[in-house]
Amino acid sequence: MPELPEVETIRRQLEPLLTGSKISSIEVLDPLAVAPASPEAFKRRLRGRAITAVRRRGKYLQLELDTQDTLVIHLRMTGTLTYLQLPMPKEERQRLRLLLHLDNGAGLAFHDTRRFGKAFILKAGDSQRYWARLGPEPLDSSFKAAYLGKILDGRTRPIKSLLLDQAMVAGIGNIYADEALYRAHIMPTRPAGDLDDEEIRRLTRSIKATLKKAIDLQGSSIDTYRDSQGRKGSFQETFQVHRRQGEPCPACGTRVEKIRVGGRGTYFCPICQK
Numbered sequence: 001m002p003e004l005p006e007v008e009t010i011r012r013q014l015e016p017l018l019t020g021s022k023i024s025s026i027e028v029l030d031p032l033a034v035a036p037a038s039p040e041a042f043k044r045r046l047r048g049r050a051i052t053a054v055r056r057r058g059k060y061l062q063l064e065l066d067t068q069d070t071l072v073i074h075l076r077m078t079g080t081l082t083y084l085q086l087p088m089p090k091e092e093r094q095r096l097r098l099l100l101h102l103d104n105g106a107g108l109a110f111h112d113t114r115r116f117g118k119a120f121i122l123k124a125g126d127s128q129r130y131w132a133r134l135g136p137e138p139l140d141s142s143f144k145a146a147y148l149g150k151i152l153d154g155r156t157r158p159i160k161s162l163l164l165d166q167a168m169v170a171g172i173g174n175i176y177a178d179e180a181l182y183r184a185h186i187m188p189t190r191p192a193g194d195l196d197d198e199e200i201r202r203l204t205r206s207i208k209a210t211l212k213k214a215i216d217l218q219g220s221s222i223d224t225y226r227d228s229q230g231r232k233g234s235f236q237e238t239f240q241v242h243r244r245q246g247e248p249c250p251a252c253g254t255r256v257e258k259i260r261v262g263g264r265g266t267y268f269c270p271i272c273q274k
């Protein structure tokens with residue numbers, strides 16, 4: 001599932017390719033991808049529009065348009081965005097949900113096997129309210145230990161569940177929550193409000209370090225994730241605990257264990273994490 005590092009990888013790749021280009025036409029092959037908007041209304045707001053910037057908020061990709069509208073793409077479980085030359089080979093149109101034709105002869109293809117992903121248009125006036133429901137960006141310089149401490153204060157939920165809650169912190173999913181908690185030596189089941197100041201400092205640092213390293217390695221491809229050029233990321237080759245049940249902890253050699261926290265498969269070292 002694409003999390004912050006995967007979406008940021010795609011954003012960085014698409015920014016120079018899309019900025020300044022115009023959307024000449026749109027194919028909606030799966031109306032569910034743009035629902036509740038109708039395909040006609042969706043196309044009407046995009047046709048002829050120039051893309052002025054490519055941004056990201058949490059796990060959402062934002063294509064800013066010259067109308068001040070934003071085309072938002074949420075890849076969810078299995079969505080991919082591919083930049084390619086048109087026309088597309090016929091075999092690549094399988095599971096294609098949406099195709100933007102650009103005025104430079106290229107296209108942006110949204111494929112999605114499980115069909116949970118969404119594309120929608122956010123009007124300028126609705127933007128601030130829409131994004132306010134997400135927590136802070138963990139890579140922002142304003143995201144500091146004192147700030148995370150305030151978010152955790154008094155919370156009894158397991159720290160891992162809290163990190164996965166997009167209203168608390170934006171962009172972290174199952175992979176990076178497990179890896180960041182391992183690096184911070186914190187048990188995923190600890191009540192969030194019980195972390196002391198030193199642990200909160202370690203966790204803040206490890207969240208940033210884990211996400212930055214994952215961006216450097218173009219994200220993690222454990223199942224369907226591919227970048228906008230169709231390539232896999234390689235952060236999965238550096239996983240310390242995630243999906244390594246029964247394998248030795250890189251630090252102490254103890255077998256990595258797997259439990260469920262808030263319904264999500266959770267991997268940790270029973271010795272290194274307290």
Ligand SMILES: [Zn+2]
Pocket residue numbers: 249250251252253254269270271272273
């Ligand atoms: Zn260990």
